Amino acid sequence: SIYAAISVFSILGHQVKRTGLDLSEVGSGPGLAFIAFGEGLTLLAPNTLWAILFFLMLLSLGIGSMFGGVEGILTSMEDIRPFSNYKRRTNMALVSGSSFLIGLSMVTQGGQYVVELFDYFVGTLPLLIIAFCEVVTVVHVYGLKNFCQEIKAITGRSPPLFFRISWKYTAPTFIVFVVVGSIVFEAIEPPTYTAYVDYATLSKSFPVWAILVGTVLLIITVSPIPAMAYIHRPSDWRQRLKDYLKTCGRSSAYTLPKYDSFDTADSGTQRYSGL
Numbered sequence: 036s037i038y039a040a041i042s043v044f045s046i047l048g049h050q051v052k053r054t055g056l057d058l059s060e061v062g063s064g065p066g067l068a069f070i071a072f073g074e075g076l077t078l079l080a081p082n083t084l085w086a087i088l089f090f091l092m093l094l095s096l097g098i099g100s101m102f103g104g105v106e107g108i109l110t111s112m113e114d115i116r117p118f119s120n121y122k123r124r125t126n127m128a129l130v131s132g133s134s135f136l137i138g139l140s141m142v143t144q145g146g147q148y149v150v151e152l153f154d155y156f157v158g159t160l161p162l163l164i165i166a167f168c169e170v171v172t173v174v175h176v177y178g179l180k181n182f183c184q185e186i187k188a189i190t191g192r193s194p195p196l197f198f199r200i201s202w203k204y205t206a207p208t209f210i211v212f213v214v215v216g217s218i219v220f221e222a223i224e225p226p227t228y229t230a231y232v233d234y235a236t237l238s239k240s241f242p243v244w245a246i247l248v249g250t251v252l253l254i255i256t257v258s259p260i261p262a263m264a265y266i267h268r269p270s271d272w273r274q275r276l277k278d279y280l281k282t283c284g285r286s287s288a289y290t291l292p293k294y295d296s297f298d299t300a301d302s303g304t305q306r307y308s309g310l
Contacts, residue, residue: 046075105130151228152241156249160217161256167210168260174202 051057072089079085105127112118112126141149173182179199187193226246230237241249 046072049075049078105134148228148230152245152249153252155226155228155241156253157256160214161253163210163214163217164257165260167207167214170202170206170210174207179203 073086076082076085076089108130109123109126112130113123118126118129140146141153143149173179179202182202183193183199225240226249227238227240230239
């Protein structure tokens with residue numbers, strides 16, 4: 036991070052001094068990498084070599100970042116039908132092919148506006164909602180005590196008190212504040228995008244149809260959470276919820292089986308006895 040900050044702000048500082056523009060006008064977002072850095076690399080010798088290395092670095096960074104996202108999608112797909120019946124390469128082809136087709140719209144002449152539409156409506160609020168649901172599910176549905184018991188069985192020690200407090204209280208509270216603040220801010224300030232007109236950048240409001248498209252994208256992103264929760268709900272979920280609320284969250288909606296020891300598999304890996 037320190038090395039990246041030195042290279043970033045040294046180039047940006049040079050651009051500000053040379054052009055006399057404000058720092059926010061020199062470059063931001065995609066323009067920072069492809070315009071500001073591209074021009075800054077021309078000042079290094081040999082500039083062709085540094086330009087090749089820089090964009091190869093961007094390519095490897097993008098590919099490396101995609102591994103985590105694709106693997107996360109594949110893991111979820113392999114747990115549900117009909118994808119669980121397919122071979123892994125088939126699921127990978129479906130994910131990669133659909134992502135490629137969606138990405139084609141972002142490399143057209145107006146692709147930058149598609150990127151901003153996705154980034155504004157899908158890249159912020161849905162991620163916070165997903166993170167909140169993950170924390171609530173693990174800590175309050177599965178149970179913090181059960182989760183700590185699992186960690187202790189694997190590592191031999193329970194998580195520190197700091198992490199337990201963060202998981203149960205701090206993280207959900209901060210996420211709720213950020214989500215509510217984001218919704219209020221978007222309700223007060225209309226969503227805007229950066230328009231490029233005659234080599235100048237202008238901030239314009241999204242048209243109504245674009246806001247509707249972005250809202251649909253947001254709903255599609257988070258709708259699987261309540262849908263799958265409803266499909267896989269236990270038959271006595273109402274009683275479990277009442278018991279949980281009566282104990283003020285001290286109990287969980289799930290009872291963890293007791294695992295007192297590890298069994299060593301033939302492959303040398305360890306697993307819980309009874310799993």
